[in-house]
Amino acid sequence: MNNYELMVIFTPVLSEEDYKVAQKKFADLIKENGGEVTHENPWGLRSLAYPIQKKTTGMYLVLEYKAPSDLNEKLKIQLNRDENVLRHMVTALDKYAVEYNGRKRHGVSADSKTVEA
Amino acid sequence: MAVKQEIKYLTAVKQEKRQKKYCRFKKMGIKYVDYKDAEFLKKFLNDQGKMLPRRITGNSLKFQRKVAQAIKKARQMALLPYVTDLLK
Numbered sequence: 303m304n305n306y307e308l309m310v311i312f313t314p315v316l317s318e319e320d321y322k323v324a325q326k327k328f329a330d331l332i333k334e335n336g337g338e339v340t341h342e343n344p345w346g347l348r349s350l351a352y353p354i355q356k357k358t359t360g361m362y363l364v365l366e367y368k369a370p371s372d373l374n375e376k377l378k379i380q381l382n383r384d385e386n387v388l389r390h391m392v393t394a395l396d397k398y399a400v401e402y403n404g405r406k407r408h409g410v411s412a413d414s415k416t417v418e419a
Numbered sequence: 420m421a422v423k424q425e426i427k428y429l430t431a432v433k434q435e436k437r438q439k440k441y442c443r444f445k446k447m448g449i450k451y452v453d454y455k456d457a458e459f460l461k462k463f464l465n466d467q468g469k470m471l472p473r474r475i476t477g478n479s480l481k482f483q484r485k486v487a488q489a490i491k492k493a494r495q496m497a498l499l500p501y502v503t504d505l506l507k
Contacts, residue, residue, distance in 0.1 A: 309455075309496055350497035360497065364455070391496055398450035 303338075303368045305395040307403075310381065311360040311388040314347060321346075321361055324386055328377070329365065335376055337369030341407060354388050366395075366403060440477030444485075452485040454492035457499050463490065468503045 312324055321344070329339050345362035354360065374392055381390045395403070444452070453459070463471050463478075463486050470490055473483045493499040 311496065351494075351500040351503075352497060354497060389496065391492065393454070393492065396451070399453075402451040402453060 304371060305340075305366070305368055305400050306374065307393045307395055307399075308363075308365040308367065308377070308390065309393070310363045310365075310390045311350075311354070312363065312386045313355075313388055314357055314359040314361060316361055316386060320386070324384075325363055328363075328380070331377060331380055332365070332367050332369060332373065335369070335373045337367050337373050339365060339367045341366040341403070357388065360388055442477060442479040442482055444482040445479055449482075452482065452489040454489040454496070455498065457493055460486070460490050460493055460499060464499070466505055468500050 308328070310328065312321065316324065325342065325344055329342060332339055343364040343366075345364060347359055348362050349359050350357070377392070378390075381387050393399075443449075463476055465471055470487060473480070476483070476486075478486060490499060494501050
């Protein structure tokens with residue numbers, strides 16, 4: 303089991319419900335394939351830094367999960383197949399990243415990162 | 420026996436010591452550079468969205484590499500632009 307983080311950008315035309323359904327779809331996909339979602343963070347609508355497929359905004363979703371290494375390939379197929387997904391990225395997290403995310407989640411964001419100028 | 424001659428200047432020699440650059444990650448004990456935090460990564464970009472060199476940021480090589488990776492990831496996910504004018 304390794305730690306990963308998935309970031310997906312959905313099209314902005316998605317309704318609130320569709321967005322929830324899409325979230326659930328990928329969370330379930332991870333669970334079905336022997337993974338374990340540790341954290342789900344729907345960022346919602348955000349403007350993009352540059353247009354993707356002629357769209358200037360996107361619905362962001364960040365999923366943190368533990369999974370066996372063969373899951374990402376399956377996930378990728380589903381993500382590429384889904385028409386609502388503009389872009390996606392999986393990041394492997396090292397132990398510092400897991401620690402950082404955990405700390406950020408528990409609201410102890412007063413770590414060195416935000417303090418320094 | 421050579422007599423030590425002190426060199427004398429007419430004007431006081433400037434002895435301005437430039438502050439030594441440091442790696443902020445090492446100093447602050449930051450272990451992980453988060454690609455999701457675009458505002459933080461902007462500190463390592465110039466106005467056109469280009470990465471600043473180590474010469475200017477003072478990062479250690481280890482963290483400059485991590486910053487570079489994080490910036491590239493953020494660019495892919497449209498959190499940071501590839502090219503712009505007047506970033507910040």
